[in-house]
Amino acid sequence: MPSRRHLLVGAAGIAGAVGTTATAAALAGTNTILAGGEVDADRADRIEWPLARYDPAGTAYNPDASGPKSTPELVWQQDTDASMHGMTAPILVGDTLYGVGRDSLVAFDRDTGEIQFERSGSYWSTPARAEATAYRSDTLAVYSRTGVYGLNASGGYELLGRPIGTERWHAPGQNTSNWSGSPAREPSPVAVDGIVYAITPATDRVIALDASSGQQRWERVVGQELSSGTNQPAVSDGTVYVSSTPGDLVAFDAETGATRWQARPAPREESALQYREFQAPTVTDAGIVVPDRNGVALFDRADGSLVWDYFHDGNGIDGSAAVADGTVFVTDGTEALHAVDLETGEREWTADYSPDTHPIVADGVVYLSYQMAELVAIDAATGERRWAYEDSIYFTQPIVGDGVVYVLSNEGLLALAEGS
16 A cells, blocks of 8 residues: 655645545556646657766756656656665656666656566666667666676566566676665666766776677776775766775776876865765766765866865765756755855855755756655755655655656655646
């Protein structure tokens, strides 16, 4: 049964319950479509969110997308079984949403939430849609504890309960057990022009793989002789940018893997830390935005030199920055979401928000949720909280499409649109 939900409007009270329900049969789980919210299935151009942070640069901002700005309504909810628990953010490609749990890949219809297919496998990250010229359908590149998998975006088929044609390739590593008890929280691959850029398990190196065959084009250590704590890469204009927890920032040629430059910035004077503890980078025209445990900095794309440095004295260990319309949005992991001017590094505003997470931006709204029981919408210009939506246990990072915000919870996939 669907959990009881509350809508929190602004920073204040509880709104009324959403409308009546109508139940539709699905291939698996329970699909509930609520009255009041509808998705236009006849749109000629469907807005997509094909990577964890939307684009290869990692901006988490689609200028063409939009989500609910005021009190939303639940359009539909698709419940899933226990194999989806411990999930990463979904992606949106064409008419399909893809979600990865600790034991499976599930494809959902974007308009109804109906499950199109479900395939078991030891997959641990948000998938990355990659063009695969050798196939009629795209490849979904997924990180695993045993390597990187290239999956058939059409799902293949099942024969006597066994998946056939789902896994196109696996590199590097060896297959192991599909079961694990902890959540999927691994660096998601990034795909550009038929090439997948990913982090290898165990060695933490960055690799480039052909999206059709999985053939390795190059592999590189990040920073010192031994890579450690390497984050999701960002790709822009033929360069792959990778950061690591020890504070390394490296630029590689996307085609050859040649190192263009590498830097290890000095720790801040205000910080007691001996190194930066970088999180994933975001590439912009102004430079490379890199959050760390107690701040966020901008580095020059040409040589990695420091442009500006913003100190928030927080405890950010598992977030990333979103960049939209000249503003950087980053959480500090203790008390606030910070909006920072991209050109100057000056604070624009802060808003109360304690979790360390991965904000996304669409049409003037910042959306935040990550392993918390609340999905929050904050005005990108002012920092004012527009609305909040509560679920039973936790949400993943959301994504947005045609006026709809999609988010996976511990119970299933939800679609929220502007209320009537």
